[in-house]
Amino acid sequence: MKSNAKNLVERIQARSNKAKIGSPELNEAFTRIALRVMYKAKLNVRRYGMIDTGRLVNSIRYEFYRKGRSYGVRIGSFGVPYASINEYGGAFTESMRKAMFANLKERGRLGKGSPNKAPTIQGNYWRPRPYLRPALESEKDFIVEQLAKALGLK
Secondary structure (H helix, E strand, O other), rough: OOOOHHOOOOOOHHOOOOOOOOOHHHHHHHHHHHHHHHHHHHHHHHHOOOOOHOOOOOOEEEEEEOOOOOOEEEEEEEEOOOOHHHHHHHHHHEEHHHHHHHHHOOOEEEEEEHHHHHHEEEEEEEOOOOHHHHHHHOOOOOOOHHHHHOOOOO
């Protein structure tokens, strides 16, 4: 026997093929979903103490997209090149290290200790500090509920 959530997701997928792209109900559901996920992502950025200049937290937004029969909303960090290294981690170059710590020093935020002891840097690797994926994960039930309402399934 299928769980209610799986059954509802299957019904949403079946109904979404017949849904009118750009309908007011879908637009409203996508907007509610996007605002809620954005709020959680911004909270996560603050929780991790990732605010230096505010560029990352201010870059988190949403936009509608349409590609053929595919229609929806994208939520993410737009226009900030270091957003993905914060989300996923990755190689950290010496030039990135110098730029980051020059920025911190200039702003008077470089505390005691060497730049090599920054808690997010391990050797030449930037430790991931995901902010968007956990926000999306925490809102899965809300997303399914909003889409089900917009498609007339609830």
